[in-house]
Amino acid sequence: MQFEPVLTKGIGKVDLTNIDVYEAQGGYQALRKALTSMEPQAIVEEVKKANLRGRGGAGFPAGVKWGFLPNDGRPRYLTVNADESEPGTCNNRTLIYANPHQLIEGIIITAFANRISQSFIYIRGEFKRGEAILMKAIEDARKKGYVGKNILGTGFSQEITVHRGASAYICGEESALLNSLEGRRGEPRVKPPFPAVVGLYGCPTIINNVETISNVPHIVKNGWEWYTKITANPDNPKSCGPKLFTVSGCVQRPGNYELPMGVKLRDVIEIAGGLRPGRKLKAVQPGGSSTPMLTPEHLDVPMDFESVAAAGSLLGTAAVIVYDDSVDLVDVALYWSRFYSHESCGQCTPCREGTHWLERVFTRIKEGGGTEGDLKMIADMQTQMAGTTICVLSDAAVAFPASLLKLFPEELERYINRVKEVRPA
Amino acid sequence: MTCSACKGITPDDPRFAELDAFIQDGHSSADFLIAVLHRAQQLFGYLPEEVQHHVAAALGVPPSEVYGVVTFYNYFTLTPVGKYPINVCMGTACYVQGAGRILELFEKELGIQPGQVTPDGLFSLDVCRCVGACGLAPVVTVAGEVHGKLTESDALKLVAELRERAAADQAEAGAAVATVGGESQ
Ligand SMILES: Cc1cc2nc3c(=O)[nH]c(=O)nc-3n(C[C@H](O)[C@H](O)[C@H](O)COP(=O)(O)O)c2cc1C
Ligand code: SF4
Ligand code: FES
Numbered sequence: 001m002q003f004e005p006v007l008t009k010g011i012g013k014v015d016l017t018n019i020d021v022y023e024a025q026g027g028y029q030a031l032r033k034a035l036t037s038m039e040p041q042a043i044v045e046e047v048k049k050a051n052l053r054g055r056g057g058a059g060f061p062a063g064v065k066w067g068f069l070p071n072d073g074r075p076r077y078l079t080v081n082a083d084e085s086e087p088g089t090c091n092n093r094t095l096i097y098a099n100p101h102q103l104i105e106g107i108i109i110t111a112f113a114n115r116i117s118q119s120f121i122y123i124r125g126e127f128k129r130g131e132a133i134l135m136k137a138i139e140d141a142r143k144k145g146y147v148g149k150n151i152l153g154t155g156f157s158q159e160i161t162v163h164r165g166a167s168a169y170i171c172g173e174e175s176a177l178l179n180s181l182e183g184r185r186g187e188p189r190v191k192p193p194f195p196a197v198v199g200l201y202g203c204p205t206i207i208n209n210v211e212t213i214s215n216v217p218h219i220v221k222n223g224w225e226w227y228t229k230i231t232a233n234p235d236n237p238k239s240c241g242p243k244l245f246t247v248s249g250c251v252q253r254p255g256n257y258e259l260p261m262g263v264k265l266r267d268v269i270e271i272a273g274g275l276r277p278g279r280k281l282k283a284v285q286p287g288g289s290s291t292p293m294l295t296p297e298h299l300d301v302p303m304d305f306e307s308v309a310a311a312g313s314l315l316g317t318a319a320v321i322v323y324d325d326s327v328d329l330v331d332v333a334l335y336w337s338r339f340y341s342h343e344s345c346g347q348c349t350p351c352r353e354g355t356h357w358l359e360r361v362f363t364r365i366k367e368g369g370g371t372e373g374d375l376k377m378i379a380d381m382q383t384q385m386a387g388t389t390i391c392v393l394s395d396a397a398v399a400f401p402a403s404l405l406k407l408f409p410e411e412l413e414r415y416i417n418r419v420k421e422v423r424p425a
Numbered sequence: 426m427t428c429s430a431c432k433g434i435t436p437d438d439p440r441f442a443e444l445d446a447f448i449q450d451g452h453s454s455a456d457f458l459i460a461v462l463h464r465a466q467q468l469f470g471y472l473p474e475e476v477q478h479h480v481a482a483a484l485g486v487p488p489s490e491v492y493g494v495v496t497f498y499n500y501f502t503l504t505p506v507g508k509y510p511i512n513v514c515m516g517t518a519c520y521v522q523g524a525g526r527i528l529e530l531f532e533k534e535l536g537i538q539p540g541q542v543t544p545d546g547l548f549s550l551d552v553c554r555c556v557g558a559c560g561l562a563p564v565v566t567v568a569g570e571v572h573g574k575l576t577e578s579d580a581l582k583l584v585a586e587l588r589e590r591a592a593a594d595q596a597e598a599g600a601a602v603a604t605v606g607g608e609s610q
Binding site for chain 1: 456457458459460461462463490493494497498499500501516517518520521553554555557559560591
């Protein structure tokens, strides 16, 4: 597939953490253009027309979200979600570690467009080095006059504060992130009100993913028309732009690949080196551990928000996890259920108890003590855990078990029937 | 020989002064709780009650809230870590490459479970999620240092090496104490 990378251009070839190198590649030109020749509202419109969809998982149009900020004179904040903890996902990490100035440029343009003077980057606890890279990049940008007071003499000022979390998956959920940023336990807040109206310190707050914000300079620099043409599936105008896919699991070259939105699942797997010789594809989670599985019949599904949803799953974080015929999916279910029961914040009963029960049920099944009743229990849990809680971690936790039961019941029954053989009724 | 980590922390411990300096350097309001706890854990290795109370008083936050935050986040720990904290990565890539077996091996060899410290204070064992070195799976970190593509015999060798290193350190420290004639810390 011929594709000129946008977000990862230069990574692996030149050192983009060096601000001069970044500038030599055209960096900070978009910031100059935005601050010196564009009205804030025009930038918001540009991003709306480009149809930039949030890359943090839900795919909400960024420009539309920005439009929700009330005009009531309260201070406004921008918070970049760099908590990246979805299992299988590590594309934000690459964008932070290898191209930090792109993110900083995006932050300043976004802040300018939304009349914000203070931004935060909430980075996950494990990214200690990432925190250092960002702090240095911010200082380098300050020396060049891109951060701080009166940027490029325009009168616009911007401070960026980096806050490192302390390891908790739930802090990626936007309202939990705000609590954590305020120094508290990262427990999600009840919505509405949404953060755009009542966010950080009770003030209007925009929260966007690292990759979302990293797209902004390119849209400003090249225009929305250019951006909407970046797609491998022109039939669907609702999803476009460059997308980082993190491919892991049973492929020969796992890693991050920047590809156009709408690329076929088949091509994503192919680009990641394909399956190991002699192996057959069993299933794929197209968007991280929280997304239901797709099967080989879906290989020609375009990887964009709408097409993956139509196929019964979600594009999520575009963390493509590939399982071949050597994988025991019950083992995977046990692994995921351990993860979610550990990471549930415990506020909602269906999630706190449900994730715990899923772990117990899969442990039991895996150890050979499962019954037909356990299969029914998994089915019941789907209705009880999804759509009943403060945040969607609960929905995410049952997504894999439910799709396992629906698509591969025989894998579960194999364990159940094994017990029957040992202990005849 | 007592291990320094198990000794109680007294109010005149010089590390409190260092922590206070950090707090006074623009981190004295409640919203800096997590940043202050990061610094405290960096200084003390863990967050015992004494340290939590100190932070609570300094930031004007109830101790219960400090405890709530400490126990909410994975990164913070209430138990002291060993001289060589061993962290076995149980992230997706490492799990698939047999991290479970490596963990069992450490458990057997050290006689402790994740979250515990050996009685001599030398080793502590823990599990973590992806450390971002999946290409080297299975990965183990020792005091932040990454050891990749670990086989079971590599793991055993690693423990033996660390034991030797500790013994050498101790011999050296012993010699120093003997010459100075001072008290061992
Ligand atoms: C349990 C949970 C974890 C999440 N983790 C992340 C994360 O690590 N990074 C992220 O950008 N969004 C994460 N999200 C989504 C955020 O809540 C939010 O939708 C997103 O940051 C908005 O940015 P975007 O519109 O640019 O995608 C998570 C959501 C949930 C429910
Ligand atoms: S759904 Fe789970 S993680 Fe989300 S708020 Fe409720 S208990 Fe917490
Ligand atoms: S899973 Fe262990 S380093 Fe990534």
